[in-house]
Amino acid sequence: MKITVMENEKKFDEAAAWRIIGQILEKPDAVIGFSTGQTTGNMHAIVSEIYGLHPFDTSQVTFFNVDELVGLPRSYEGSCYAMIKRQLCIPLGIPEERFIMPGTMDIDFEQECRWFEGEISKRGGADLQMLGIGWNGHIGINQPGTPFGSNTQVCDMDERFEAKVRRETEVPENRRLGGLTLGIKTIMHTKKIVLIAKGKEKAEIIKKAVQGPVTEAIPASVLQLHPDCEVLLDADAASLL
Numbered sequence: 444m445k446i447t448v449m450e451n452e453k454k455f456d457e458a459a460a461w462r463i464i465g466q467i468l469e470k471p472d473a474v475i476g477f478s479t480g481q482t483t484g485n486m487h488a489i490v491s492e493i494y495g496l497h498p499f500d501t502s503q504v505t506f507f508n509v510d511e512l513v514g515l516p517r518s519y520e521g522s523c524y525a526m527i528k529r530q531l532c533i534p535l536g537i538p539e540e541r542f543i544m545p546g547t548m549d550i551d552f553e554q555e556c557r558w559f560e561g562e563i564s565k566r567g568g569a570d571l572q573m574l575g576i577g578w579n580g581h582i583g584i585n586q587p588g589t590p591f592g593s594n595t596q597v598c599d600m601d602e603r604f605e606a607k608v609r610r611e612t613e614v615p616e617n618r619r620l621g622g623l624t625l626g627i628k629t630i631m632h633t634k635k636i637v638l639i640a641k642g643k644e645k646a647e648i649i650k651k652a653v654q655g656p657v658t659e660a661i662p663a664s665v666l667q668l669h670p671d672c673e674v675l676l677d678a679d680a681a682s683l684l
């Protein structure tokens with residue numbers, strides 16, 4: 444793993460934005476996976492801002508998000524579809540056919556998982572995955588204990604996140620919510636991964652993921668085995684390394 448530490452949050456956001464732009468400039472037909480959440484909002488805004496000032500060729504790139512919420516309509520503004528569409532696809536002019544996202548409701552999810560993986564591999568596989576990390580080491584929505592050999596699947600959200608989604612939506616109590624996530628094996632097949640984290644609250648899990656043993660108890664620790672993984676951090680997230 445290559446570890447890059449930026450001195451503050453702003454420089455971290457800029458560096459992460461340039462990882463995305465750099466991939467598009469290097470390979471105009473790149474297939475790029477994103478993550479949603481607090482870590483990625485600013486970096487996506489910077490990508491859009493730079494594109495607005497100095498447009499680069501996005502006519503062949505394909506975007507997807509590593510995971511999606513299921514049991515809620517895509518129109519929920521916290522759905523990954525809605526967030527990436529708003530933050531990147533609309534500003535960069537990426538049409539629906541080059542934005543691969545699984546459906547979220549009233550479908551055969553097993554089939555949808557195979558479709559999602561198939562659409563990525565049909566295009567030659569993902570070139571870059573900008574990968575967030577959860578407070579407990581989850582990547583995508585692969586929670587601690589998920590086998591490293593897992594394929595794309597629907598699983599439970601972590602409970603803190605589910606509580607937040609329920610607060611923000613009118614979803615009935617008895618409706619099961621979940622997350623459709625690329626599997627750990629699928630993520631490991633990405634050619635290049637950039638694990639991104641900022642803020643003090645990520646420092647402890649980053650230490651475990653990067654310097655601790657490779658264990659299914661910390662899903663992100665598997666990235667130590669990836670041949671081309673960069674861990675991009677701000678000084679706070681790197682403070683325990």
Ligand code: GLP
Nearest residue numbers: 478479480481482575576577583
């Ligand atoms: C959620 C998402 C992940 C994301 C993680 C970290 O679990 N499903 O894809 O990486 O949160 O989010 P944040 O950046 O808000 O800490």
